[in-house]
Amino acid sequence: xxxxxxxxxxxxxxxxxxxxxxxxxxxxxxxxxxxxxxxxxxxxxxxxxxxxxxxxxxxxxxxxxxxxxxxxxxxxxxxxxxxxxxxxxxxxxxxxxxxxxxxxxxxxxxxxxxx
Amino acid sequence: xxxxxxxxxxxxxxxxxxxxxxxxxxxxxxxxxxxxxxxxxxxxxxxxxxxxxxxxxxxxxxxxxxxxxxxxxxxxxxxxxxxxxxxxxxxxxxxxxxxxxxxxxxxxxxxxxxxx
Numbered sequence: 001x002x003x004x005x006x007x008x009x010x011x012x013x014x015x016x017x018x019x020x021x022x023x024x025x026x027x028x029x030x031x032x033x034x035x036x037x038x039x040x041x042x043x044x045x046x047x048x049x050x051x052x053x054x055x056x057x058x059x060x061x062x063x064x065x066x067x068x069x070x071x072x073x074x075x076x077x078x079x080x081x082x083x084x085x086x087x088x089x090x091x092x093x094x095x096x097x098x099x100x101x102x103x104x105x106x107x108x109x110x111x112x113x114x115x
Numbered sequence: 116x117x118x119x120x121x122x123x124x125x126x127x128x129x130x131x132x133x134x135x136x137x138x139x140x141x142x143x144x145x146x147x148x149x150x151x152x153x154x155x156x157x158x159x160x161x162x163x164x165x166x167x168x169x170x171x172x173x174x175x176x177x178x179x180x181x182x183x184x185x186x187x188x189x190x191x192x193x194x195x196x197x198x199x200x201x202x203x204x205x206x207x208x209x210x211x212x213x214x215x216x217x218x219x220x221x222x223x224x225x226x227x228x229x230x231x
Contacts, residue, residue: 004158009156033217039223040223041223042119042204042206042220042221042222042223042224043159043204043206043219043221044221045216045217045219048216048217056216057216058216058217059216090158090159092158101149101161101208101217101219102149102161102164103161104161105158106158106159106160107158108156108157108158109156109157109158
């Protein structure tokens, strides 16, 4: 079954404690990205990756890092989380940067609370 | 400044009737529009899209209408079914190319509740 998986699904942490949210897809997709969803703001893109070792900033990259060492994985790293990063995070993937955006798969989401 | 607005946080509709979800945008450069559906504890899934060269696109029970002069689009669901209960996001894109940053601007969503 084609899917995008995220772990953990729920996380409560404290300010400043480094954390990583993993994202993995089993469709051999080149393109992956991270979004955050906040009340009253819809989804906003954080970072994206067009292929292995190729990453770039989205609309709201501050406070986040990503890496793309393998095609299937695209972890989101918060080196020093702050309360304003409390949000619902979605990973997404599609076949290639040029693929229709409608073909993009989203993961189930990770709800993060930073105290 | 919200460029894509979904002014109704929630909408309740009786099963079998028509559901109409509205979306307004302010950026006249937007030329591609999408609707996503989201169930609790799941990621958004693509529902239907429309290019600015069209004013209507239909897919089964779902129809999206675009009024460029009013900068308004709407999603019609006919007939509404219990499985349609979900949050619906409107999204818009300028100079859609499918590559690089998605360039998507999302609305904040409308929670549709279908009552039996």
